[in-house]
Amino acid sequence: MRDTQGSYFTGYVTILIKGDRPELFFQKCMDKGITVWNVRKLADDQCEGNIKLYDIKQIKELRRGTNYKINFTKRKGYPFLFRRFIRKKQVLIGLLLSLLLIIFLSNIIWEVKISGVPKDIEEKISKQLDSYGIHPGSWIFSLDSPNAIQQKLVEDVPELLWVGVEQKGTTFFLEGVEKIIVKEEEIKGPRNLIATKKGIIKKMYVSKGLPKVEVNDYVKLGDVLVSGIINGSEEEDETDKKAKKLELVAAEGEITATTWYEVTVTVPLKGVHEELTGNQEKKYYLRFGEFRLPVWGFNSPEYDHIHREINEENLKLFNWNLPVKIGESILSEKSTTEMNRSKEEAVQVGISQAKSELKLQLGPKAQIISEKVLQETTDNGKVKLNLYINVEEDIAEAQPINQGD
């Protein structure tokens, strides 16, 4: 019996032998080592039996030279079933379409779940996510990785301390932790305000403490501007310790001073400038290994200079990466312009460059009052500028008073 087991999978046929003493044909099969089963004699000259599908060739060879007639009466087993299935085109197409549908649907976000934060922040997060293109119904492969989303969210929603983004199949789980914004009351100990830079005092506004300088005074780095010791000076303090009890406060105030900087910048006279004109064309394709199958966008644009940007994403079926990638290539028109600056223009560019650099260094509160070109040299097609820039800024910095006991 073991020989006939599994014959359903490999397929078998029932053959009907016609001729004189048909059972002897099966005897011949047996001698050849062909398994035959369910042999039945139907009539004196008819006998049927089952043989395996892959033995048919041998059977046909055996038949040659004899005067038996073979009819195949039944075909059974998986191969025949499969062939019948293949022949039904509609079913096959349906199967293919449903497979595509599964792939299609499993690449779509179905749900975005936000947990761990109150409703208003939830709303904010979902709005933010919408702006990133994460909402039910969007393609998964068009999104950034969860890590990148996490980072962006934390940056864009200031109320969030932390957010965990996890993608489980077609669902995005977001777990947020709200930032409890508590303005920490600074515990102010007694302190002085000292100068952080040398400069000339322009404006003083002292709300607490004893001013030590006046407007138009020149101060150096580390000079005390506002003292936190209200009663008596420090010298007195040392000589006359017990006589006066010192009152220490946390000095507070804003001291604006004019400071100056010397900045050196170099500006090339010639420059090549690349910029995108805004004309662009998008192409979409599916990539199987090295082969690219264009899906959309077939003709190449007629741009002189092209900037190519390629984004590729894996298609996924549940958790597996399919060997198919969907890609988008953006062809943007690029124009290069060569710039020739005159010396005056270069100087202007240099000054504004130096200003913006300085502004960036000093912060938004600083104000640039005036600038002066100290020195200007040209060599190798470059203009080298030595600039002197006057700035108004807050130079006060708190320094705690060491009470020393």
Added chain:
Amino acid sequence: MRKFHQRFKPWLIKYLALPSDVILELPRITIIGQLHVYIENHQGLEKYSDSELKLKTNKGYIEIIGSSFVLKMMLPEEILLEGTIQEVKFTPDQ
């Protein structure tokens, strides 16, 4: 020599308890009720019909008579017969 051979084999069976069907190349027939007959070591099919099966063996023929016979399996030197068995006959070589 041949004679010696023919004597030696039964001796083997008798004293070394070797199975007789292997040594003497005889058919081994297993019958399960009236349902099945399992014949091994036969030498070929001689006649088969709905009510009769005749197999060649080393020394003559085996004839099985009954009704509604189906050969459930045919392998070289093995046959499984299904049906209603009525008789098993040994007929010597003619």
